[in-house]
Amino acid sequence: MAKEGLSMEYDIKDINLAAQGKQRIEWADREMPVLRLIRERFAEEKPLEGVRIVACAHITTETANLARTLQAGGAESLLIASNPLSTQDDVAAALVGEYGIPVMAIKGESTETYMRHVRAALETEPDIIIDDGSDVVATMLKEKKELAKSIIGTTEETTTGIVRLKAMEKAGVMSFPAMAVNDAQTKHFFDNRYGTGQSTLDGIIRATNVLLAGKNFVVVGYGWCGKGTAMRARGMGSNVIVTEIDPIKAIEAVMDGFRVLPMSEAAKIGDFFVTVTGNRHVIDKEHFEVMKDGAIVANSGHFDLELNLEALKEMSTEVADRRPFVQEYMGKNGRSVIVLGEGRLINLAAAEGHPASVMDMSFANQALSSEYLVKNKGKLEHRVHVLPQEVDQEIAGLKLKSLGISIDTLTPEMLEYMNSWETGT
Numbered sequence: 266m267a268k269e270g271l272s273m274e275y276d277i278k279d280i281n282l283a284a285q286g287k288q289r290i291e292w293a294d295r296e297m298p299v300l301r302l303i304r305e306r307f308a309e310e311k312p313l314e315g316v317r318i319v320a321c322a323h324i325t326t327e328t329a330n331l332a333r334t335l336q337a338g339g340a341e342s343l344l345i346a347s348n349p350l351s352t353q354d355d356v357a358a359a360l361v362g363e364y365g366i367p368v369m370a371i372k373g374e375s376t377e378t379y380m381r382h383v384r385a386a387l388e389t390e391p392d393i394i395i396d397d398g399s400d401v402v403a404t405m406l407k408e409k410k411e412l413a414k415s416i417i418g419t420t421e422e423t424t425t426g427i428v429r430l431k432a433m434e435k436a437g438v439m440s441f442p443a444m445a446v447n448d449a450q451t452k453h454f455f456d457n458r459y460g461t462g463q464s465t466l467d468g469i470i471r472a473t474n475v476l477l478a479g480k481n482f483v484v485v486g487y488g489w490c491g492k493g494t495a496m497r498a499r500g501m502g503s504n505v506i507v508t509e510i511d512p513i514k515a516i517e518a519v520m521d522g523f524r525v526l527p528m529s530e531a532a533k534i535g536d537f538f539v540t541v542t543g544n545r546h547v548i549d550k551e552h553f554e555v556m557k558d559g560a561i562v563a564n565s566g567h568f569d570l571e572l573n574l575e576a577l578k579e580m581s582t583e584v585a586d587r588r589p590f591v592q593e594y595m596g597k598n599g600r601s602v603i604v605l606g607e608g609r610l611i612n613l614a615a616a617e618g619h620p621a622s623v624m625d626m627s628f629a630n631q632a633l634s635s636e637y638l639v640k641n642k643g644k645l646e647h648r649v650h651v652l653p654q655e656v657d658q659e660i661a662g663l664k665l666k667s668l669g670i671s672i673d674t675l676t677p678e679m680l681e682y683m684n685s686w687e688t689g690t
């Protein structure tokens with residue numbers, strides 16, 4: 266039976282913000298040339314004609330340009346927030362009012378509202394779920410199993426979501442193909458590293474306006490997000506300390522010139538702490554207990570569970586609001602800890618997320634992954650896939666071209682050598 270058309274029902278803060286949102290979406294689009302090329306091709310070829318997409322993403326200017334691309338390709342999409350604090354309300358308004366794309370997302374929404382939006386999105390019976398953190402897919406598996414059997418597939422934006430998808434695959438509950446967008450090199454090398462690096466510092470600075478130079482800046486986790494954050498904090502003149510649980514990443518941090526310490530030691534000397542691990546309670550009670558008075562703590566990992574804020578609350582006499590996204594926990598030990606953005610990803614809570622130029626490649630991967638799922642409908646195994654390497658190369662090539670940068674190509678002699686084994690010493 267054919268599905269009814271997607272309703273234009275929406276839940277946003279204020280439709281009157283639409284004009285401002287449109288202006289900002291167009292500004293971001295100037296830095297998204299690769300996505301724009303895909304949008305132009307999609308408009309001609311309509312590879313997503315009649316495909317219903319639920320996109321659970323941070324509702325930002327960059328995501329709006331992804332939504333426009335899906336729309337140009339013929340898809341009917343509904344957007345919902347992938348985090349209660351990351352929505353840009355003017356963008357949500359513009360999507361609804363200027364582009365005719367329904368959105369359910371309000372900055373500061375409660376967890377109940379967030380989940381209500383997830384459930385409402387599943388009610389539309391999407392063909393594709395674009396997810397960021399895997400909340401929609403996990404909810405579908407728990408509460409709407411029949412949809413998990415009929416769906417074309419899902420695409421996943423972030424490391425945390427891919428960890429969850431792989432756990433689903435291992436548990437034998439994955440009844441659809443999933444595209445691991447984060448695993449594309451044109452995604453995590455750039456978005457996770459340069460995007461998180463810049464936007465995390467942007468969030469801390471916008472929230473606090475505190476000087477970073479000369480301060481001890483502890484980066485918890487040295488994956489791609491940690492590498493970017495450490496690199497940029499060093500650029501601002503901080504003394505960067507890295508904590509890790511993986512010996513290989515720890516040596517990398519050492520050889521990149523950072524001091525590596527266990528958290529128990531780093532906790533005593535840090536002025537700033539940023540968690541980017543994807544794990545739970547990496548800053549815990551015993552760490553808060555020994556922090557310096559006024560230490561500033563933030564998270565830039567996907568979920569708000571990296572800081573044990575319940576424990577911190579129990580250790581405090583009072584929690585005082587100091588500025589937007591800045592709360593001071595007054596410790597019973599006479600020292601305070603300052604928490605930014607309620608422990609939610611600070612780059613999207615207090616700033617605007619990654620700049621458009623890196624999201625250009627991330628969302629090119631998202632758009633092409635959706636197209637790939639449709640083109641290969643019914644043919645892909647029910648497991649986690651990555652886009653073919655040539656697609657990654659093509660996205661990188663287009664990005665270089667847009668930046669006016671040319672590179673060399675292999676000569677026939679080089680190519681022959683690369684494919685031979687006879688020549689040696």
Ligand code: ADE
Pocket residue numbers: 322323324325326327328460613617618619620621624
């Ligand atoms: N994740 C991090 N930054 C983002 C942005 N600007 N838009 C969408 N998702 C993001």
